Amino acid sequence: MNIGFFIDALITVVGVTTPILLAATGELVVEKSGVLNLGIEGMMLIGAVTGFAVTLNTGTDLGDLAPWVGVLAAALAGAASSMLFAVLVLTLGSNQVATGLALAIFGIGLSSLVGAGYVGTIVPSFDSVFPDWLAGDPLWRVVFGYSPLVYFALLMVFVVGWFLNRTRAGLILRAVGENDLSAHSIGYPVIAIRYAAIAFGGALAGIGGAYFSMVITPMWAEQMTAGRGWIALALVVFSGWRTGRLLAGAYFFGVLMTLELYAKASGFSFLPSQFWAAMPYIAAVVALAVISAREVAGSEAPACLGRPFLPNS
Amino acid sequence: MSVITRRHLMKTAAAAGLTLPGLSRGAFAADPLKVGFVYLGAIGDYGWTWSHEQGRKALEQALKGQVVANYVENVKEDASAIPVMKDLAQQGNKLIFTTSYGYMDQTLEAAKAFPDVKWEHCTGYKRADNVGTYNSRFYQGRAVIGTIAGMMSKTGTIGFVGSFKIPEVVMGVNAFTLAAQAVNPKITTKLVMIDTWFDPAKEAAAAETLANLGCDVIAQHVDSPAVLQVCEKRKIYGFGYGADMSRFAPHAHLTASLDLWGPYYIERAKAMLDGSWKSDDVWWGMKEGLLAMAPYNKAVPDNVRAAADKIIAGTKDGTYEVFTGPIADQTGKERVAKGQRMEDKDLLVMDWYVKGVQS
Numbered sequence: 228m229n230i231g232f233f234i235d236a237l238i239t240v241v242g243v244t245t246p247i248l249l250a251a252t253g254e255l256v257v258e259k260s261g262v263l264n265l266g267i268e269g270m271m272l273i274g275a276v277t278g279f280a281v282t283l284n285t286g287t288d289l290g291d292l293a294p295w296v297g298v299l300a301a302a303l304a305g306a307a308s309s310m311l312f313a314v315l316v317l318t319l320g321s322n323q324v325a326t327g328l329a330l331a332i333f334g335i336g337l338s339s340l341v342g343a344g345y346v347g348t349i350v351p352s353f354d355s356v357f358p359d360w361l362a363g364d365p366l367w368r369v370v371f372g373y374s375p376l377v378y379f380a381l382l383m384v385f386v387v388g389w390f391l392n393r394t395r396a397g398l399i400l401r402a403v404g405e406n407d408l409s410a411h412s413i414g415y416p417v418i419a420i421r422y423a424a425i426a427f428g429g430a431l432a433g434i435g436g437a438y439f440s441m442v443i444t445p446m447w448a449e450q451m452t453a454g455r456g457w458i459a460l461a462l463v464v465f466s467g468w469r470t471g472r473l474l475a476g477a478y479f480f481g482v483l484m485t486l487e488l489y490a491k492a493s494g495f496s497f498l499p500s501q502f503w504a505a506m507p508y509i510a511a512v513v514a515l516a517v518i519s520a521r522e523v524a525g526s527e528a529p530a531c532l533g534r535p536f537l538p539n540s
Numbered sequence: 541m542s543v544i545t546r547r548h549l550m551k552t553a554a555a556a557g558l559t560l561p562g563l564s565r566g567a568f569a570a571d572p573l574k575v576g577f578v579y580l581g582a583i584g585d586y587g588w589t590w591s592h593e594q595g596r597k598a599l600e601q602a603l604k605g606q607v608v609a610n611y612v613e614n615v616k617e618d619a620s621a622i623p624v625m626k627d628l629a630q631q632g633n634k635l636i637f638t639t640s641y642g643y644m645d646q647t648l649e650a651a652k653a654f655p656d657v658k659w660e661h662c663t664g665y666k667r668a669d670n671v672g673t674y675n676s677r678f679y680q681g682r683a684v685i686g687t688i689a690g691m692m693s694k695t696g697t698i699g700f701v702g703s704f705k706i707p708e709v710v711m712g713v714n715a716f717t718l719a720a721q722a723v724n725p726k727i728t729t730k731l732v733m734i735d736t737w738f739d740p741a742k743e744a745a746a747a748e749t750l751a752n753l754g755c756d757v758i759a760q761h762v763d764s765p766a767v768l769q770v771c772e773k774r775k776i777y778g779f780g781y782g783a784d785m786s787r788f789a790p791h792a793h794l795t796a797s798l799d800l801w802g803p804y805y806i807e808r809a810k811a812m813l814d815g816s817w818k819s820d821d822v823w824w825g826m827k828e829g830l831l832a833m834a835p836y837n838k839a840v841p842d843n844v845r846a847a848a849d850k851i852i853a854g855t856k857d858g859t860y861e862v863f864t865g866p867i868a869d870q871t872g873k874e875r876v877a878k879g880q881r882m883e884d885k886d887l888l889v890m891d892w893y894v895k896g897v898q899s
Contacts, residue, residue: 235752243745339582346584349788352773444740444766446788449582449614451764453739484742488749491732492699494898500705500735 234369236485241377244481246271246438246452249380250459251466251473252387253431258463259391260424261404261531263518265327266312267432268456269334270305274433276342277304279440279447282350294353298376298437305433306426308334313425317418320535324515335450345447353441374442376434381474383431388470400424404529407536417536435459454508461510464517467527573812575599575805576633577611578625580640581738587763587782588737588799589613592639592662595801602806606813617642625650629657635812637805638662640737641706647671658817660808663708665888667819674804677825678708679715679887680855681797682759683862684833684848685779686719688794689727689757691844692777696726699755701746701767702733707890709733709761714894715862716759721896723847730755731899740766751776757794768793777839784834795848796834803829823884826855863887868895 250267257264282297289296312330315321355362357371364371391397400420402410407417439451462480466473487503518528577596581589596609610633615621621643628636629650635658638647644664651659651671659671667673689698698720702709713731720727730753732746743762747770750758757777760767765788771778772789780786780796804824811817824830833852836845854860865876869892876882893899 232752235748239745239748239752242748243741246741339584343584346582347586347787349769439741444744444764444769446740446765446769448586448738448740448764449584450738451740453736453741455741485745485749488732488734488746489753492730492746492749492753492898494730500733503735 231365234366236489237369238372239488240478240481240485241373242443243484244477245377245380246435246443247455247459247462247480248384248474248477249376249435249438250432250456251462251477252380252383252470253428253435254459254463255466255468255470255473256387256391256400257424257428258532259404259468259529260400260421261407261529261534261536262316262421262425263323263327263533264309264312264330264425264428265324265460266309266330266334266456267428267459268452268454269331269338270308270429270432271334271436271439271452271456272338272450273308273334274301274305274436275440275451276338276345276436276447277301277433278437279350279445280341280345282353282441283345283348286350294350294441295375297350297441298353298434301433301437302430303433305431305436306429308337309425309429309432310422312429313422317421317425317536320537323533323535331456339449342447342449346449348446350441350445352445374438376438376442379434384470384474391470401529404531407531407534408538411536411538417538421536432456432459457508457511458506461514464514464528465510468529469527572606572608573603573635573809574631574633575607575609575809575812576628576631576636577609578615578621578628578636578638578640578643579611579613580615580617580642581763582613583611585738585763586765586785589639589763591782591799592637592801595799595805598802599805599809602802603809603813607809615643619646621646622649625659626653629654634658635809635817636660641708658812658819665821667821669819672819672821674808674820674822674824675708676799676801676830677823678797678799678831679711679862680825681831681833682712682715683719683855683860684851685759685795685797686716686862687723687847687851688840688844689716689759689777689779690720690723691847692794692840693720693724693727693757695754695756696724696728697754697756698727698729699747699750699753699758700729700731701743701750701758701760701762702731703737703762704735705733705891707888710890710893711887712759712761713897713899714890717894717896718862718867719851727896729897731893731897733899734762736762738763740764743767744770747771747778748774765789780834786834786837791837791839794837794840798832798834800830800832826852827858869893870895870897870899 278297278301281300282293285293315326316323353374355372361371403417403420411417462476466476579589583593600609615624637660639662641663647659647661661673663675664673700713717729734742743766747767751774759779760781765785768778768789771792777794778792782799784796786793861881863882865880866878867876868874
């Protein structure tokens with residue numbers, strides 16, 4: 228087992244972790260503002276199909292620029308789909324859990340419909356933009372060999388952490404999530420802030436979905452995110468709504484999944500295989516239970532998480 | 541002046557009544573047979589469900605006017621499949637194919653509720669008066685790709701990305717390994733079961749892991765071309781499963797085993813139309829046209845093609861059977877004696893891997 232072996236394994240870990248990290252970072256911002264958006268899976272799939280379709284259709288005209296446009300389109304599509312959720316929940320006051328689930332199901336259906344014509348087509352993988360001698364180098368590929376989306380994901384974790392904890396705007400967003408009535412009475416636009424947060428979450432979920440259809444397996448297949456949205460949701464809860472812990476948690480999960488594959492390929496598995504199949508859903512249920520137990524002393528969940536904003540009550 | 545007298549009315553009504561049976565007989569003759577299909581995945585998966593859909597389309601084409609074939613996609617392999625099946629029966633489908641192993645008990649339950657409807661369960665083993673089973677000898681295709689893998693692997697380690705440890709998959713892993721060992725006795729197969737039929741990202745991660753651990757040819761029993769895309773990127777070889785997947789991996793895709801369900805579906809629909817349908821246990825293969833191989837990649841050398849063609853020919857005329865002894869299991873114990881062929885009933889419950897499979 229030489230260094231190359233560990234580098235290969237690390238590259239696989241990064242590939243497994245990045246889409247979940249992207250979606251979870253977006254959802255963290257949404258939940259910090261007090262809204263629970265369960266529709267991550269749907270938004271990721273909409274982003275995946277949009278990113279793929281735009282990259283495919285602009286490939287001949289834009290060449291190398293096409294994937295960047297594709298990712299931008301995926302972000303916009305994710306944000307747009309999250310706006311459906313936002314209008315229902317913020318302006319019309321519908322139940323956040325039910326609406327989020329509806330968005331997830333809607334996203335699965337819409338992406339399948341839009342993607343039906345793209346099955347069997349491929350795009351070039353959105354690979355490293357660094358020069359070949361760096362990205363292909365046996366040692367330096369561990370730093371330079373990744374798709375731009377990997378660096379973007381890591382950057383966003385730090386940007387979001389800095390934004391929430393070190394800027395005034397982030398403080399206001401957190402205030403809206405902790406006590407929306409007080410923030411409202413001071414004069415902050417609670418609804419507008421939540422709209423913005425939801426749009427941001429949708430955009431990142433869309434980009435996370437695009438990672439599947441443009442980097443890991445550059446093709447479109449229905450439901451190709453296979454439950455990662457639910458894992459991202461659980462990850463936000465397990466991280467205690469803190470970006471540092473989110474990064475660690477996402478990579479811990481990625482290492483666990485990769486370790487499972489290595490163990491199986493080497494002739495032994497350390498957990499029953501049915502556990503892995505059930506895991507995304509167990510994780511989502513546990514996460515929702517933790518969120519619901521807001522009365523537990525010292526719970527780190529934003530106090531207004533999941534509750535509608537009713538300024539006149 | 542009205543000539544509608546009571547007598548006249550009675551005569552007209554009687555005349556109309558007498559023509560009714562003639563009308564309805566004409567109507568029944570024009571009513572096509574409705575056939576239903578329950579699909580596990582999406583017809584766009586370019587693999588398992590796609591090939592069943594090609595069979596359904598072939599059925600409608602061959603028996604145009606006599607048969608109308610409907611389908612339902614993305615039916616999960618749990619209790620939620622039962623209402624879907626019952627719904628198809630209620631819609632008037634008289635012959636229903638349930639196209640995945642995990643529909644076994646659900647099919648039987650739906651069949652009990654609709655005894656007039658004929659049901660056929662794919663790759664299962666439980667039957668009833670109105671439930672038959674049908675299967676394809678996928679392992680025959682595995683024997684061909686195993687031969688190619690054994691001859692083309694330089695590292696002597698070949699990989700297999702599988703789904704669940706059920707007999708159908710186990711047979712595939714074993715046939716792949718036995719055929720490879722026949723041309724290179726030192727071959728070992730590294731097996732990863734990912735516990736799902738479809739998850740492109742996990743399939744890709746599994747293929748990457750196998751490649752990292754030294755496999756230079758990877759076969760799959762999962763429903764997307766993800767494994768092949770990884771093989772193409774890593775410049776190793778792979779095989780398509782269920783359909784020709786060469787467009788996803790022009791250099792890596794050596795060949796594919798093609799599921800051709802059309803001939804079977806047409807035959808069973810004909811049996812319904814002439815009233816001869818009976819619950820049966822059909823296990824067809826290459827000889828009956830249910831399985832074929834895709835064209836070889838340019839990269840496959842002539843001697844390898846010849847060896848593979850020989851396996852295909854031997855399979856078709858019955859002289860070659862991959863599950864011929866001596867076969868030992870992973871502990872080394874001999875399970876099949878020298879020269880003996882494994883019987884169908886043993887294959888259908890196979891839950892052990894052969895020596896050389898690292899599971």
